[in-house]
Amino acid sequence: xxxxxxxxxxxxxxxxxxxxxxxxxxxxxxxxxxxxxxxxxxxxxxxxxxxxxxxxxxxxxxxxxxxxxxxxxxxxxxxxxxxxxxxxxxxxxxxxxxxxxxxxxxxxxxxxxxxxxxxxxxxxxxxxxxxxxxxxxxxxxxxxxxxxxxxxxxxxxxxxxxxxxxxxxxxxxxxxxxxxxxxxxxxxxxxxxxxxxxxxxxxxxxxxxxxxxxxxxxxxxxxxxxxxxxxxxxxxxxxxxxxxxxxxxxxxxxxxxxxxxxxxxxxxxxxxxxxxxxxxxxxxxxxxxxxxxxxxxxxxxxxxxxxxxxxxxxxxxxxxxxxxxxxxxxxxxxxxxxxxxxxxxxxxxxxxxxxx
Amino acid sequence: xxxxxxxxxxxxxxxxxxxxxxxxxxxxxxxxxxxxxxxxxxxxxxxxxxxxxxxxxxxxxxxxxxxxxxxxxxxxxxxxxxxxxxxxxxxxxxxxxxxxxxxxxxxxxxxxxxxxxxxxxxxxxxxxxxxxxxxxxxxxxxxxxxxxxxxxxxxxxxxxxxxxxxxxxxxxxxxxxxxxxxxxxxxxxxxxxxxxxxxxxxxxxxxxxxxxxxxxxxxxxxxxxxxxxxxxxxxxxxxxxxxxxxxxxxxxxxxxxxxxxxxxxxxxxxxxxxxxxxxxxxxxxxxxxxxxxxxxxxxxxxxxxxxxxxxxxxxxxxxxxxxxxxxxxxxxxxxxxxxxxxxxxxxxxxxxxxxxxxxxxxxxxxxxxxxxxxxxxxxxxxxxxxxxxxxxxxx
Numbered sequence: 001x002x003x004x005x006x007x008x009x010x011x012x013x014x015x016x017x018x019x020x021x022x023x024x025x026x027x028x029x030x031x032x033x034x035x036x037x038x039x040x041x042x043x044x045x046x047x048x049x050x051x052x053x054x055x056x057x058x059x060x061x062x063x064x065x066x067x068x069x070x071x072x073x074x075x076x077x078x079x080x081x082x083x084x085x086x087x088x089x090x091x092x093x094x095x096x097x098x099x100x101x102x103x104x105x106x107x108x109x110x111x112x113x114x115x116x117x118x119x120x121x122x123x124x125x126x127x128x129x130x131x132x133x134x135x136x137x138x139x140x141x142x143x144x145x146x147x148x149x150x151x152x153x154x155x156x157x158x159x160x161x162x163x164x165x166x167x168x169x170x171x172x173x174x175x176x177x178x179x180x181x182x183x184x185x186x187x188x189x190x191x192x193x194x195x196x197x198x199x200x201x202x203x204x205x206x207x208x209x210x211x212x213x214x215x216x217x218x219x220x221x222x223x224x225x226x227x228x229x230x231x232x233x234x235x236x237x238x239x240x241x242x243x244x245x246x247x248x249x250x251x252x253x254x255x256x257x258x259x260x261x262x263x264x265x266x267x268x269x270x271x272x273x274x275x276x277x278x279x280x281x282x283x284x285x286x287x288x289x290x291x292x293x294x295x296x297x298x299x300x301x302x303x304x305x306x307x308x309x310x311x312x313x314x315x316x317x318x319x320x321x322x323x324x325x326x327x328x329x330x331x332x333x334x335x336x337x338x339x340x341x342x343x344x345x346x347x348x349x350x351x352x353x354x355x356x
Numbered sequence: 357x358x359x360x361x362x363x364x365x366x367x368x369x370x371x372x373x374x375x376x377x378x379x380x381x382x383x384x385x386x387x388x389x390x391x392x393x394x395x396x397x398x399x400x401x402x403x404x405x406x407x408x409x410x411x412x413x414x415x416x417x418x419x420x421x422x423x424x425x426x427x428x429x430x431x432x433x434x435x436x437x438x439x440x441x442x443x444x445x446x447x448x449x450x451x452x453x454x455x456x457x458x459x460x461x462x463x464x465x466x467x468x469x470x471x472x473x474x475x476x477x478x479x480x481x482x483x484x485x486x487x488x489x490x491x492x493x494x495x496x497x498x499x500x501x502x503x504x505x506x507x508x509x510x511x512x513x514x515x516x517x518x519x520x521x522x523x524x525x526x527x528x529x530x531x532x533x534x535x536x537x538x539x540x541x542x543x544x545x546x547x548x549x550x551x552x553x554x555x556x557x558x559x560x561x562x563x564x565x566x567x568x569x570x571x572x573x574x575x576x577x578x579x580x581x582x583x584x585x586x587x588x589x590x591x592x593x594x595x596x597x598x599x600x601x602x603x604x605x606x607x608x609x610x611x612x613x614x615x616x617x618x619x620x621x622x623x624x625x626x627x628x629x630x631x632x633x634x635x636x637x638x639x640x641x642x643x644x645x646x647x648x649x650x651x652x653x654x655x656x657x658x659x660x661x662x663x664x665x666x667x668x669x670x671x672x673x674x675x676x677x678x679x680x681x682x683x684x685x686x687x688x689x690x691x692x693x694x695x696x697x698x699x700x701x702x703x704x705x706x707x708x709x710x711x712x713x714x715x716x717x718x719x720x721x722x723x724x725x726x727x728x729x730x731x732x733x734x735x736x737x738x739x740x741x742x743x744x745x746x747x748x749x750x751x
Contacts, residue, residue, distance in 0.1 A: 001365070001428060002358045003660045009357075069357045240749050254751040257742075263749055264741040268674045275653035276646070282359045295646045350642040354618070354632050 033189025068281030079230025086152025153193025154183025438608025
C-alpha cells in the first residue's frame with residue numbers, strides 16, 4: 001500500500017502545475033475560454049511539448065504512461081487551473097486508437113487534433129442507444145446521424161465517431177472537413193461542436209468496439225473526476241481564505257460556526273471524492289473498471305455540486321460576479337456532471353449490480 | 357500509488373483469518389450477528405482467547421505486551437474481526453487507560469495495572485462526562501481534594517459505558533478549583549469497591565443497559581492513584597482524544613451493515629418483487645455503498661499517513677464524522693427494508709415460533725436507535741467539526 005505518487009508522476013504534477021499557474025492565470029483563462037476557438041492554441045502547443053499527452057498513452061502505443069494514475073495527475077493539474085484545453089478528447093481518442101492497435105504519433109505530438117463523438121441528444125450517456133449508423137460504401141463507409149456536444153470538436157481535425165455497425169458498434173474516423181461541424185463555446189468555458197453526418201465518408205478504426213468505447217469512457221471519467229478534485233480543492237481553499245479576509249458585524253466571517261461547519265463538510269466530501277477517484281484510477285483497465293468509474297462519477301457529481309453551490313452561497317454576492325474566479329470554478333464543477341454520465345445515470349449503473 | 361496490501365500484509369491477513377476461523381466460538385459470533393447485547397462472560401472469554409494469542413492489546417508497544425503491529429496490520433485485524441463477527445474489544449482498559457499509563461504512568465503503575473488489564477483481572481470504565489460537562493468536558497465539577505495521603509472525591513460521572521461490570525474507573529477530577537478550567541484537572545484511578553461509590557443504570561432509548569451514572573460521596577483513594585502530574589489531567593484527556601484511533605471510521609461495521617441491508621432487501625417482498633429490485637430503494641443502497649467504498653479508501657489514506665508520519669493527523673475527525681453518518685444511514689436502510697417486521701420489541705414474541713424477517717434481524721430497530729449514539733460519543737460530530745476548523749482550516 002502506498003498513497004504517494006511515484007517520482008516521475010510527482011515531477012509531472014509539479015511541472016504541469018507550475019506551467020499552468022504561470023501561463024494560465026485566471027484572467028487569461030476567462031478570456032480564452034469564452035472567445036473562439038475557446039482555448040489558447042499557443043498554450044496547447046506548449047502543453048503538448050511538456051508531454052501532457054504522452055502521459056496519457058501507454059508505452060506500447062508510443063506514450064509514456066497511460067495508467068489511471070497518469071491520467072489523474074494530468075487532469076488534476078488541469079482542474080486546478082480550470083484549463084479549457086481540449087485534452088479530454090485526446091485522451092479518449094488515444095484509448096480508442098490503442099485498442100485498434102493504430103498508430104497515434106500524430107495525436108501524441110499534437111500534429112493532428114482528435115475529438116471523440118459518442119454523445120447524441122437522445123443518447124447522452126448510453127452506448128446501447130446510439131442511433132448514428134454506418135453504411136458500407138465502396139471500399140469504405142459513410143456515416144449518418146448527429147453527434148452532440150463533442151468536446152474539443154470546434155478545433156478537431158479528426159473526430160472518432162461511435163456508430164452502429166453490423167450487430168454492434170464501430171469506431172470510425174471522420175475528417176472534420178468532410179462533416180458539417182458547428183463549433184461553439186460552452187457555459188463553463190471551453191468549446192464543443194455539433195457534428196452532423198449525412199452520408200459522410202469515414203474510415204473504420206475498430207469494429208465490435210463496445211468494450212473499447214467503454215474503456216475510453218472509463219478513462220474519460222477518471223480524467224473528469226480528477227479534474228473536479230483539482231477544481232474543488234482550489235474552490236474550497238479560496239472560500240476558506242475569503243473567510244479570513246471578509247469581515248461582517250466587525251469580525252471575519254470565518255469566526256461564524258455556521259460557516260465553519262459547512263466548510264468542514266465540504267472538506268469531508270472533497271476527501272471522499274479524492275478517495276473514490278483514486279479507486280477508479282486504480283481499477284481502470286481491470287474487470288471492475290466500469291463499476292468503480294460509475295461510483296466515482298456519482299460521488300463526484302454530488303460533491304462538485306455541494307462545493308460549487310456552498311462556495312457561492314458562503315461567499316455571498318462576490319461569487320456571483322464574472323470577475324471573481326469562484327464563479328468560473330463553480331460553473332465547471334456543475335457542468336461536468338453532464339459529461340460521460342451524470343450523478344443519477346451512474347447511480348443506476350451501480351444499482352444494476354444488485355439484481356439477481 | 358498502490359492500493360493493494362503487501363505480500364506480508366496478505367500473509368498476516370490469512371493468519372488472522374485462520375485464527376478467527378479456529379478460535380472464535382460460534383456461540384459468541386452468533387450473538388454478535390444477532391445484534392443483541394453480549395454478556396460480560398462472552399466479552400471476557402473473547403478477551404482471554406485473544407490474550408492467549410498475544411493479540412489483545414493491539415495498540416500497545418511490544419515491551420508492554422502488545423503485538424507490535426503496524427497501523428495497516430491493526431486495520432487488517434479489525435477488518436477481519438468484523439468479517440468474522442467477532443466482538444469489538446472493550447476499549448476502556450486496553451485502548452484507553454493502557455496507552456495513558458504507558459505514556460504518563462509511573463513504572464509502578466505500569467507494572468501493577470497493565471498485566472491486570474491484559475489478563476482480565478480488572479475491568480475498567482471511563483469517568484469523563486458529567487451531567488453538566490458533555491461536549492464542554494473541561495467544565496467538569498467532580499472534585500478531588502487532598503486529605504493527608506488520600507484524595508477525597510465528590511461528584512457525579514455519567515454515560516459510564518459498561519460501568520456495571522467495572523472493577524475500576526479512571527476519572528478526570530477537578531483538583532484546583534481556582535485555576536483556569538483546563539488547568540485544574542487531574543487523572544485519578546479509583547477502585548469501584550471503595551465505599552461511597554454508587555452505580556445507577558441508565559436505560560437507553562432502545563431499552564438496553566449499556567451506560568450508567570456513577571456517584572461519588574467522600575470516596576477516599578490513595579494519593580498514588582494519580583496518573584501523571586497533578587492538575588495536568590487535561591493533557592491526558594487530549595492525548596486520548598487525538599492519539600491513535602484506528603477503526604474510528606467503523607468501516608468494518610459499515611460493511612457488515614451494508615451486507616445486512618442487501619440480505620434483507622433481497623428477501624423482503626414489495627409489490628410482488630424483492631425490495632432490492634425497487635429502484636427507489638436500490639438507489640438509496642447504492643448511494644450508501646458508494647460513500648462506503650470511498651470511505652474505505654479515505655481510511656486507508658489516513659492509515660498510510662499515520663504509518664508514514666508516526667501519528668494520525670486531525671483528518672481522523674473527518675473519518676469520525678463521515679464514518680458515523682454512513683453507518684447510521686445503513687442502519688436506517690436496514691430498518692426501513694424490514695418495514696413492519698422491525699416493529700416487535702426484541703424478546704416479546706416468544707410463542708408460536710413466528711419469524712418476522714430474515715435471521716438475525718430481531719434487534720434491527722433496536723440497533724438503529726442505539727447507533728444514534730455514534731455521532732454523539734467520543735467527541736460529537738459537531739465537536740469534530742470544531743477540531744477540523746481549528747487544525748485544518750486554521751480559522
